[in-house]
Amino acid sequence: MLVLGIETTCDETAAAVVERLPDGSGKILSNIVRSQTEEHAAFGGVVPEIAARAHVEMLDGLVERAMKDAGTGFAQLSGVAAAAGPGLIGGVIVGLTTAKAIAMVHDTPLIAVNHLEAHALTPRLTCALAFPYLLFLASGGHTQIVAVIGVGQYVRLGTTVDDAMGEAFDKVAKMLGLPYPGGPEVERAARGGDPARFALPRPMLGRPDANFSLSGLKTAVRNEAARLDPMEPQDISDLCASFQAAVLESTADRLSVGVRLFHERFGPPRALVAAGGVAANQAIRGALQDVAAKAQTTMIIPPPALCTDNGAMIAWAGAERLALGMIDSLDAAPRARWLLDENAKAPAKFANTRAGF
Ligand code: KG4
Ligand code: ZN
Numbered sequence: 001m002l003v004l005g006i007e008t009t010c011d012e013t014a015a016a017v018v019e020r021l022p023d024g025s026g027k028i029l030s031n032i033v034r035s036q037t038e039e040h041a042a043f044g045g046v047v048p049e050i051a052a053r054a055h056v057e058m059l060d061g062l063v064e065r066a067m068k069d070a071g072t073g074f075a076q077l078s079g080v081a082a083a084a085g086p087g088l089i090g091g092v093i094v095g096l097t098t099a100k101a102i103a104m105v106h107d108t109p110l111i112a113v114n115h116l117e118a119h120a121l122t123p124r125l126t127c128a129l130a131f132p133y134l135l136f137l138a139s140g141g142h143t144q145i146v147a148v149i150g151v152g153q154y155v156r157l158g159t160t161v162d163d164a165m166g167e168a169f170d171k172v173a174k175m176l177g178l179p180y181p182g183g184p185e186v187e188r189a190a191r192g193g194d195p196a197r198f199a200l201p202r203p204m205l206g207r208p209d210a211n212f213s214l215s216g217l218k219t220a221v222r223n224e225a226a227r228l229d230p231m232e233p234q235d236i237s238d239l240c241a242s243f244q245a246a247v248l249e250s251t252a253d254r255l256s257v258g259v260r261l262f263h264e265r266f267g268p269p270r271a272l273v274a275a276g277g278v279a280a281n282q283a284i285r286g287a288l289q290d291v292a293a294k295a296q297t298t299m300i301i302p303p304p305a306l307c308t309d310n311g312a313m314i315a316w317a318g319a320e321r322l323a324l325g326m327i328d329s330l331d332a333a334p335r336a337r338w339l340l341d342e343n344a345k346a347p348a349k350f351a352n353t354r355a356g357f
Contacts, residue, residue: 001078002029003322004066004102005315006059008095009087009115010140011036011046013058016311017070017077018125020319026125030069031312032062033305037181044180045170052090059098066311074106079327081318084112085335086141092334100330111318112332115309116340118317119275120148125316126302134262134269134297136255136288137340139276139309140166145210145258146340147266148273151320156341157261158210158254165247165278168214172221172243176236186240187281193234193241198224200246202253210258211347217246248287255288259295271298280304 001021007014016031036054040046067073082099085092096112103110119137123129134157135146143165145158163171166183173182178189200220203213221243228235255272262269272292278284279301292299306313321327 001319001322002070002072002076003111003315003319004063004077004080005113005311005313005318006063006080006082006095006099007115007309007311007314008055008059008091009083009085010091010309011040011051012309013055013062014309014311014314015059015062015066016315017066017072018312018315018319020316020323024323025128026316026319028125028312029072030066031310032066032069033310034058034062041180044174046088048088048090051088052094055091055094059094063098063102074102074108077106077108079109079111079318079322081111081113081314083115083118083314084332084338085115086338087115087336089334089336092336096332096334104330109322109327110330110332111321111326112328113314113317113321114338114340115314116142116338117152117154118313120146120154120340121151121317121320122275122302122306122313123271123273123300124320125312126306127300129273129300130270132266132269133271133273134258136251136258136272136274136279137276138165138274138278138284140164140170142276143212143214144340145255147262147269149266151324152326154340155265156344157258158212159344159347160212160214161347162213162215163218165212165214166276168218168247169278171218172240175222175225176231176239178236183277183281186244187283189237189240190244190283193237193239195241195245197238198242200224200242202246202249204250205253208257209347210254210261212250212254214247217243217250244283248283251284252287252291255291256294259291259297269297271300274299274301275307277308279307
């Protein structure tokens with residue numbers, strides 16, 4: 001089964017062709033990602049209108065290249081999948097409309113994929129993981145602990161009550177004068193820094209729920225930065241290292257509660273999985289390894305290029321759904337907001353503008 005996947009929900013334009021074999025395993029035949037970093041860098045963040053226009057300009061060429069690299073034609077496709085949300089609506093419309101046009105012209109099924117579901121199912125593409133498993137999803141717009149029970153079956157066990165983790169990395173980078181996108185820059189700066197120099201808060205430590213909070217930590221970084229102003233490069237490195245250490249400790253604590261909640265409701269997870277852009281962070285990977293070892297489960301983190309946004313994850317989620325007959329009609333709507341767990345309720349103190357997307 002060959003599926004073309006299209007991703008345009010944020011600032012990456014991406015297209016990929018993935019093959020799903022009869023035994024349920026997957027193979028990436030092509031995976032092309034074009035990041036719009038340059039277009040947005042001058043503004044210090046993603047500008048939705050610029051993103052949508054760049055998707056329009058780039059997408060057709062990327063789809064053509066993905067098909068060519070995969071050595072296949074539209075007639076050979078079993079389906080075409082696009083991320084139909086959640087995300088910046090202009091970009092989502094571009095990707096979904098393109099997928100609909102291909103589906104209509106080539107009379108092939110359309111799969112309107114939830115971008116978060118695509119992150120959640122990626123470890124089944126990279127290492128044929130069986131259900132159920134515990135997912136730590138941390139990206140620019142989301143920070144969640146999710147029980148992945150099956151395709152389309154997700155139970156949210158924890159979420160952020162304010163900022164998303166990637167968003168906190170990006171904001172800390174911005175306040176320290178590091179370039180956009182901030183996550184990888186903070187990680188790089190932290191490598192040469194002293195994580196013990198600043199006593200930053202460890203948000204939510206010891207709480208019985210599995211929720212996260214990052215805005216207080218971000219404010220603490222801002223206060224230290226203001227106190228030090230003007231900052232030397234070593235100050236920036238030390239502050240990044242201290243921030244990252246606080247994130248790691250809080251994440252490890254929140255995840256160990258998540259593992260316990262998973263056990264109580266679903267028995268032992270097959271693995272602890274991390275996905276989303278923040279999972280590309282090597283230090284976070286180390287912290288997760290410790291949590292998994294304590295929980296006597298395996299840790300699985302897809303390679304960094306499959307943690308950040310890409311087309312292969314959309315194609316794979318499309319293939320998983322297609323294999324179960326879960327296809328969509330050509331009037332499938334683009335969605336700015338789309339919860340992975342439709343039954344999840346907003347936690348108290350939910351104040352984030354990005355977290356619902
Ligand atoms: O999943 P993703 O590519 O896009 C969204 O769906 O949001 O995640 C992007 C986010 C950004 O906030 C970025 O700063 C963060 O992931 N990120 C990182 C790292 N690489 C990307 N955060 C910390 N360390 C990294 N190495
Ligand atoms: Zn993402």
